[in-house]
Structure formats: C-alpha cells, structure tokens
Amino acid sequence: MALTVMQQESGENRFDGLAIKREPDTTSELTVRDQTEVLDFLAERPTHTVFMASLIRDNGMESPLNRGNFFGCRDRDGRLEGVALIGHATLVEARTDASLAALAHVAQNCNFARLIRGERDMVRRFWNQYASVHLEPRRVCSEHMLEQRMPFLVRENISGLRQASLEDLNHVIAINSEMATEEAGTNPLERDPQGFIERTARRIELGRIWIWCQDGKPVFKADILADTPQAVYLEGIYVHREERGKGYGLRCLTQLGWTLLARTESICLTVNQQRSHASTFYYKAGYRLSSYYETIYLQ
Numbered sequence: 001m002a003l004t005v006m007q008q009e010s011g012e013n014r015f016d017g018l019a020i021k022r023e024p025d026t027t028s029e030l031t032v033r034d035q036t037e038v039l040d041f042l043a044e045r046p047t048h049t050v051f052m053a054s055l056i057r058d059n060g061m062e063s064p065l066n067r068g069n070f071f072g073c074r075d076r077d078g079r080l081e082g083v084a085l086i087g088h089a090t091l092v093e094a095r096t097d098a099s100l101a102a103l104a105h106v107a108q109n110c111n112f113a114r115l116i117r118g119e120r121d122m123v124r125r126f127w128n129q130y131a132s133v134h135l136e137p138r139r140v141c142s143e144h145m146l147e148q149r150m151p152f153l154v155r156e157n158i159s160g161l162r163q164a165s166l167e168d169l170n171h172v173i174a175i176n177s178e179m180a181t182e183e184a185g186t187n188p189l190e191r192d193p194q195g196f197i198e199r200t201a202r203r204i205e206l207g208r209i210w211i212w213c214q215d216g217k218p219v220f221k222a223d224i225l226a227d228t229p230q231a232v233y234l235e236g237i238y239v240h241r242e243e244r245g246k247g248y249g250l251r252c253l254t255q256l257g258w259t260l261l262a263r264t265e266s267i268c269l270t271v272n273q274q275r276s277h278a279s280t281f282y283y284k285a286g287y288r289l290s291s292y293y294e295t296i297y298l299q
Contacts, residue, residue, distance in 0.1 A: 027102045030070040030083070032061050038072065041080045042093060046230030047147060047268050047290065048119060049093050052085050054226030054233070058206070065202075071106050073099035090116045092126055104129035113298055115184075119145075120294040127296060139185055139297040142273040145290045149266050151258045152286030158251050161220070164209040166201060171218045172209055173200055175238050183272070184297055212252050219243045220252040224260075232260050234269040253285045 030038060039056060042049035052070070059065040068087015073094070075081050082099030084092040086107045094100035104126050107113065116123055116130070120142070127137075164172060173189070177196065181187040188196040203209055208224035219240045226233040239249035260267050270293050271278045 027071060027073045027099075027106055030061050030072045034072060035061050037080060038070065038083055041083055043230060045093065046228060047145075047266055049083075049091075050228055050231040050233045050268065051089075051226045052083065052091055052093070053228045053230075055085065057228060068110070071103060073102045086110050086113070088112060088114050091118055092122065093118075094122070094126075097125075100125055101129045115295055115297050117295040118293065120292040123294045123296060136299070137296045138299045141183070141295045141297070143270040143293040143295065144273055144279060145268055145270050145293050146279075146282050146287035147266055147268045147290035148257055148261070148285070148287045150286070151261050152254045154251065154254045154258060156251060158212055158220075158248070158255055161210060161212045161252050161255055163207045164204050164211040164221075166204055168209075168211055168213075168218070169197075169201055169204060171213075172204065172211070172221065173197060175218065175221055176200060176223070176236050179236055179238060210252075210256055212248070214243075219248055222253065222256060227264070229264060231266040231268060232264045234267060237269070249281065250285055253282075257286065 035056060038061070039053060042053045042056075046053065055066050056070070061070055066085065066087065067089065068085050071084050071086055072080055073082035075096075081096050082092065082094035082103050084090065084094075084103040084107065086103070087110060090107055090110070090113050092100065092103055094103060100122070107116075107126075107130055116126065118126070173196070177187055177189045200209075203223060208227065210220075210222045210224075211218055212220040217240065218238070221236065221238040222234055223236040224232055225235040237249075237253065239252075243249075257267055267287075268290065269282070269287070271282060
C-alpha cells in the first residue's frame with residue numbers, strides 16, 4: 001500500500017507515495033561534510049523536516065546537543081534517499097521503501113530512544129520495520145499538524161509580550177514539565193532534571209521562548225522548538241488556567257505570528273487529535289490543517 005501524504009495548503013512539495021525500490025542502498029552516519037547536501041534534501045519539504053534542519057543549523061551535524069546522530073541512506077549513484085535523526089527523538093524523512101527500512105534497522109541499535117515522531121503513515125511504515133514481534137509502544141498519540149502562512153488579524157496588541165529571560169527560567173521549567181508530563185506521561189524533571197533545565201535555559205538564551213506576564217504571573221508562553229528561514233515550529237503553547245476564555249491567549253499567539261512571519265515562510269505546530277478545544281483555539285488564530293502526525297512513545 002502506497003504512503004499517502006495529505007495535500008498541503010502551502011503548496012509545499014508533496015510525495016504521493018514511497019517509491020518501490022529493491023536494489024541495495026548504502027546507509028551511514030552523516031558528518032559535517034554532508035551538511036549542505038542534507039540541508040538541501042530536507043528543504044524539499046521544509047515544514048515536515050523543520051526540527052532536523054533546525055538542529056543542524058543550530059548545532060551542526062555532529063553534536064551532543066542533538067541528543068542523537070544523523071544517518072543517511074543513498075542509492076547506487078550516491079544520491080540521498082533518506083535522512084534520519086536517531087536518538088532520544090527519532091525522526092525520518094525517506095523517499096523510498098528501501099531507505100525507510102534501512103534507517104529503521106539502524107534505529108534498532110539505539111538503546112536510549114524515547115519516541116518516534118512524524119507524518120502518520122511514514123511513522124507507521126517505519127514502526128513496522130523497526131519493531132520486533134514483542135515490542136509494544138508505551139503510548140501512541142495521534143496529532144494534527146497545523147500551519148499558518150499569512151499573518152492573522154490582530155485586533156489589539158498585547159503590551160509586554162516578549163522573549164523570556166533567564167529570570168523567567170523557573171516559571172518556564174514549571175510550566176514545561178507539567179505540560180510534558182500531561183502529554184508524554186513522564187516528568188522530565190524526574191527523568192533528567194539537569195538536562196531538562198540546561199536545555200530550557202539554552203532555549204531562552206537563543207531567544208526562542210516568548211512569554212507574557214501579569215503581576216509577575218505567566219499568563220501566556222510559547223516555545224520555538226525549531227527555527228529555519230522556511231519554517232518555525234511552535235510547541236508548549238500555554239495559557240494560565242485562570243486566564244483562559246478572556247482572549248489573552250488568542251491575542252498573544254496572533255501577535256507572535258506577525259513577528260515570526262516577518263522572517264519565515266510558515267509557522268507550524270501539532271495538537272493532540274483528542275484536544276478539540278485546543279484545535280478550535282488554533283483555528284481562531286489562523287492555523288489550518290496541514291497533515292496527520294503520530295508520536296510513538298517507547299517503553
């Protein structure tokens with residue numbers, strides 16, 4: 001059965017299916033020498049590969065900050081057919097069945113993987129190659145990828161919406177740990193407290209967390225998880241429970257959209273398919289369905 005990818009409103013390059021290719025491919029770890037080629041490969045579908053591309057731009061091909069290693073699969077002529085980040089978060093972009101299978105077999109040797117994430121059909125095909133008969137996921141989340149390409153009307157600006165500083169670190173850590181526990185079922189402050197704090201602090205230092213406070217209390221927060229000239233990926237969008245329904249979150253998110261779309265072509269995010277109220281919130285802010293995603297959390 002061919003992989004079917006949902007039509008993108010953005011007109012981004014689409015692949016109607018994985019090409020069936022039976023000849024052997026060469027799979028190897030990617031290095032700095034491959035960086036330009038890999039970024040060009042990922043740029044063919046920038047929304048779906050924004051996380052991998054952003055890590056490479058931020059940290060290079062080989063860095064512990066990537067929390068994994070990049071691998072590539074080539075055809076007999078040496079052309080890239082697939083790229084994967086294999087590690088804590090495993091992500092894959094493959095053009096052929098053979099390259100998808102080859103990268104899945106490499107991923108089987110990673111003993112610290114926590115999750116596999118991507119377009120639903122791609123992830124399911126990858127999982128079929130990756131998982132043994134006895135391997136069961138700890139949790140599976142079906143998600144919608146939403147995208148915004150044009151700024152949405154801001155009726156009234158929010159004064160004080162800003163990039164977070166290290167003075168906000170404790171607030172951001174508390175919010176993000178609570179959201180991660182709710183979504184993934186494990187608390188990163190219990191699993192890896194030092195690493196979680198360091199990663200959050202670095203994101204703040206890169207100017208990728210936006211926050212709005214009233215009377216010292218965070219009302220709105222959004223993390224820029226990945227940032228490239230073609231796409232920005234948002235995560236951890238938060239509105240304080242006591243302030244919901246007052247329009248603050250919508251105004252902050254649409255105002256942030258204007259700021260980001262001045263320098264990138266697309267803003268995207270994913271939302272759990274079961275959270276219809278969250279989807280409604282994003283639709284009101286100008287986001288539209290782009291694709292179907294899935295995250296598999298490993299044991």
